[in-house]
Amino acid sequence: MSDAFLSVRNLYFTYDDGIEALHNVTLDIYRNELFVLFGPARAGKSTLLRLCNRLSDLSEHTERQGAITLNGKDIFAADINISALRRRVSMVFAIPTPLPGSIHANLVYGLKLAGIRDKGELERRVERSLRQAALWDEVKDRLDTSALALSGGQRQRLCLARSLALEPEIILLDNPTSGLDPISTATVEESLYELKQRYTIIMVPHSVQQAARVADRAAFLLNGELIEVGRAERMFVHPQDQRTEDYITGRFG
């Protein structure tokens, strides 16, 4: 396996209210893999995800120790361009939030801010990202209608497309199928296989079952600590740690 693309070293993160969300977490994520962070509520999964593109900066008065490097470069370094970082490591939230405005406006919002003015380039990215998110056929004739008129599943795919349009290197998916019906869930899961050919994906899954279905490698987090990390086909069948096994087999959580 090649060198780590994103590496997390001895990461501690404590929120304003004194709750320690992450405790000494160390792991490596490689290019073009689908890496799953799973565990019960309050395990620190979302916190870790938000640290990867520094959306954690928005949570005030926090304690942070340790390092995250992207391609060897410390993302907390003073000279890092946060906007550029968030375009390279793009987040899709659990609750899909289209911005008010048209479907098209949602897709080009980040692109225009990134300084892309060329109309042809914008249109090319709009179509390609919608196709990658499996939404193109449903919305290609109504790109100028309100994004808020879309159904829940379509919204989720729009938000995915919005991230993809930025042509990021890493996509952070925070429970991308929450609130979706089984068919939409299957659509999203299928598109993940396509996506990881081009992108590196870090995902917090909806359930252990989903984690087992989609992951290449997985990490089990519990109360902010990394319990176990490994290849999915091994981990979900022969977990090494008793706590992982208890969680996977449904004895808690």
Place this chain on the structure above:
Amino acid sequence: MSRQQANKLAVGVLTVVAAIVVIPILLVIVYVVWQGLPALSWAFLTEAPRNGMKEGGIMPALLGTILLTLGTAIVSFPLSIATAIYLAEYAGDNRLTRWIRMAIVNLAGIPSIVYGLFGLGAFVLFMGFGTSILAGSLTLGIMTMPVVISTAEEAILAVPQQFRTVSLSLGASRWQTIRYQVLPHALPGIITGIILGLGRAAGETAPILFTVAAFYVPELPRSIFDQTMALPYHLYVISTQVPGMPLQIQYGAALVLLLIVLSFTLVATLVRTQMRRRREW
């Protein structure tokens, strides 16, 4: 008493109380319209007062009020909105911002005559603007700032937090997020605050008393350093300072002032409903 009876009684009492609040306002409006309407004419709006103000119209005062309202807008809004953006989006909760907020709350409660005296001391005398449109606009502008700041801040805070998070996550800077995702959605509320502030500025007498208002100037102002007549002060003058003033002219001027202030409120309401209807979330 059964539950239904108690309910009916409560509704009845509340209706009466609400009516008691509304009736005096309606009576004032109806009475001023009834007394003042006969005086209204094109000439009344476009002619200067004549013959010791006992004849003619109110044009210089009307124009003065329009100019002062504009001046107030120019002074108050950039400052107020910048302050609201700072307080809502940038300022944390620290000693400085607590002081700023306390100052704003207290400014809102200061009697308008105190603003007038402050304007006299600060702008007319200390800065040497003299009794002028500039001094009056600055005074009125400062007076309207608290209400505009509070409504604008509220409108900004009412924009859902997720829009900011999403915008930032797509690589927008903080200012770009405010510019493209916060201010457009806060605009209806901000505009409402602005118009209500202007309505108040247009109707106030005390702040302009020492800073700009002229008892009577035959010619129109030519620069912001000139004095001007203004409708509220003109109304005060012709109601109390001119013996033998025809009642009709007094009520005519009162009606015009009332219409100006009411139209500000009406426009504010219309803008708000219109923009709320277009709002998508």
